Amino acid sequence: KAGVTQTPRYLIKTRGQQVTLSCSPISGHRSVSWYQQTPGQGLQFLFEYFSETQRNKGNFPGRFSGRQFSNSRSEMNVSTLELGDSALYLCASSFQVNTEAFFGQGTRLTVV
């Protein structure tokens, strides 16, 4: 059974640009969550989608957005990138909401 796939693995962007990250969940999983991980703040919840609906959103500015498609694949977008957005962005999928999550390898975003 294939795991959670995130693309791309690495990205370098310039301040002010925007970026889109992609996540393909485990087959059959309908819940996808996104997290930001940095050395200083640890793992922080961004948002969660279930059946194409955003169920919950963390405490991040509106520059961070996401969506989920009918096949459960998800994308997150960050607009007007700032240096502080440099982080490992992790996607996790679950069969149901609020159950154990299975994480992808992450996308390492560097903003210069």
Place this chain on the structure above:
Amino acid sequence: EDQVTQSPEALRLQEGESSSLNCSYTVSGLRGLFWYRQDPGKGPEFLFTLYSAGEEKEKERLKATLTKKESFLHITAPKPEDSATYLCAVLINNDMRFGAGTRLTVKP
């Protein structure tokens, strides 16, 4: 404010030296507590879910327990391959809140 605190921040053990990691929480309405293991450069790997005080789960050298205020991850006779960062996460309403993690190093 709801908080999840893990201790110690870092732990160094000799191979075979058993120990415990702690995850304490000050939340109302706990709906579940999760343990994950994270290796450098990788996403967290699910280990256990605990839902109610008194519950215990085991997997190989790891055993997780839960009380009303904290959870312990006991590591029995660890091996170097157990070296990783161990994260606990608490489900609060519909939010998954992670602790900062315990970085475990097991020396041969």
